[in-house]
Amino acid sequence: MYGNHEYHVLGVKDSFADLNYTGGGLDIEELLEIDPEAIVYQYGVVTPDAAEERFAMLEDDNVTSQLSAVQTERLYLGGTIDRGPVANPFQLEMLAKQLYPDEFGEFHGIGEIPEEEQLFDRQRLIDIIDGDLE
Numbered sequence: 001m002y003g004n005h006e007y008h009v010l011g012v013k014d015s016f017a018d019l020n021y022t023g024g025g026l027d028i029e030e031l032l033e034i035d036p037e038a039i040v041y042q043y044g045v046v047t048p049d050a051a052e053e054r055f056a057m058l059e060d061d062n063v064t065s066q067l068s069a070v071q072t073e074r075l076y077l078g079g080t081i082d083r084g085p086v087a088n089p090f091q092l093e094m095l096a097k098q099l100y101p102d103e104f105g106e107f108h109g110i111g112e113i114p115e116e117e118q119l120f121d122r123q124r125l126i127d128i129i130d131g132d133l134e
Contacts, residue, residue: 003081006092010099028063038099039069044077045091045110051077074099077110086129093119 007014015036016026026034039058044051055075058064069075076098079091096119097107105117 003083005088006079006095009092010096012095012099032063032066035067036069037072038074038076039067040076040078040095040098042078043080045079045094048077048110086125089120089125 015034019026019030019034039055041051041054058067058070058075064070077094079094080087083091093104093113094107094110096104097113101107104119108114108117
């Protein structure tokens with residue numbers, strides 16, 4: 001599953017993996033029963049405003065505000081599943097910094113990671129793409 005590569009690399013447990021989920025959304029009771037430690041909004045990297053709106057809805061609702069992820073403010077932007085090898089390191093870095101800031105450093109926002117805190121060499125990636133492998 002290349003589209004979920006960063007989750008596998010980081011050893012993230014899918015709280016919904018045991019459900020016989022066929023799409024269409026979870027009901028609130030199922031979500032409360034599972035009570036995930038963190039919630040990652042898939043495609044949040046390309047629709048951050050939509051993700052923030054969804055997070056605000058979770059925070060403002062009397063029921064969903066009881067979720068552990070909401071109470072501990074562990075609501076994160078996720079990557080896309082439609083990507084290739086160039087986008088993958090960026091999305092891996094973004095998720096690592098959001099889920100594990102003590103280990104990988106703080107996530108400052110999309111495109112806001114200071115050079116000294118970047119987890120991979122952007123110039124090296126550009127050189128590889130350009131074919132300059134020296």
